[in-house]
Amino acid sequence: MPEWIHIVLRSLAAVAIIFLLTRILGKKQISELNFFEYIAGITLGSLAGFISTELESHFMHGVTSILIWFLIPYLFEFFTLKSKRLRSWVEGDGTVFIKEGKVLEENMKKERYSTDELLEQLRKKNVFNVADVEFAVLEATGELSVLLKKENQPLTPKHLGIKIGPEQETQTVIMDGSIMDEPLATRGLSREWLQTELEKIGVTIENVFIGQVDTYAQLYVDVYDDMLQLPQASQNELLLATLKKCEADLALYGLATGQETMKRMYGELSKKTAQIVESVTPLLQR
Structure with a gap:
């Protein structure tokens, strides 16, 4: 068998092994690494490259070495979950650089951190x-x-004393001109609702590159034709304007009537409507 075929096979096997072991180690291994994980990651990559190209070496010896370097960080990660002291020794602790507005120069020297580096990180x-x-x-x-x-x-x-309703994850309901049924169902919406919303802005599903629904069931659409200007959804603005009109009408009715009882009733209703408008304005002006 030609050597290049050996290299291909060994490389594919090494990639499969490294991929599997990395999945077992978890997402932390590919995100923010501590000192030990950094060393283990470099070594695992080096070993995988070595066993892929060194045809004279025994393949299983290299696999054994990879498994050992996999088990070491895996076991350390398991034990550090149980021990704060071991976790501090392996992963290290944070170092305070600024406390109560004062820069702690001694702590920066311990970490060999310059002023320029601090300013860069702040920026x-x-x-x-x-x-x-x-x-x-x-x-x-x-x-x-x-x-x-x-x-x-x-x-x-x-800070402003305004109560906001809980936010929900924005759901992508159209992608590349195709309807995504699961996100629609997650938001409690149907294809008929989606079709109605698209008809309001005059586009078809096939022309939509991406469509998303936010917390308040507002549909955002981006079409393939970048020159096409779509009308902005105005349901919230119309609702807010209607509520303000009701408030103004109630106040006007109170001024127009000559009966004191009716005047007080309209006045109270106008105040309650004003409170409702004030509470829902942050939700509708988005």
Whole structure:
């Protein structure tokens, strides 16, 4: 058998073995690696390359070596889940760089971290002023976690006292001109509803590149023809305008009537409608 066929077969076997072992080790092995996982990953790749091309070496010897390097991080990962001390020794602990707005230079020296590197990592977090930072820690994975001071944190509905309903995952209901039935069912919608929404904006399913439904059952559509301008969904705006009109009408009826009882009733209804409008406005103005 020609040598190149041997290399092909050995390479395919090595790829299959590495793929299987990586799947067993889990997603952590291919995301944020600690020191030990980094070393194990490099070694496993080197061994796979070695047994693929070194025809004079015994293939099973290389497989045995790969299995050993697989078992070591696998067992360490199992035991570190049980022991905080072992986890700290293997994975390391985070190092505080900024505390209460003060840069801790000694901690940076221990990690051999320069000021330029700190500023670079802050910029990656969209922080360009060190004075805006309350707390920053270098995680064991090498990523810098940053907490801004209260006055520099972005406003949220909670800060404004606005209650927001729970968000649901956006579902992709059309992909490449085909309807995705499972996401539709997940959102409790039907093909008939989808067809009706598409008719409102004047497109067919075959012309849709991607279609998504958000928490509030609003359909977003992107078509293949980038020059085609689609009308924006306006159901929310119409509902909000109708509620505001009801509020104004009730207030007007209260001013127009001459009966005190009716005037008070219309006034109370107008106030209640205004409260409803205020509560649903953040949901409808999206």
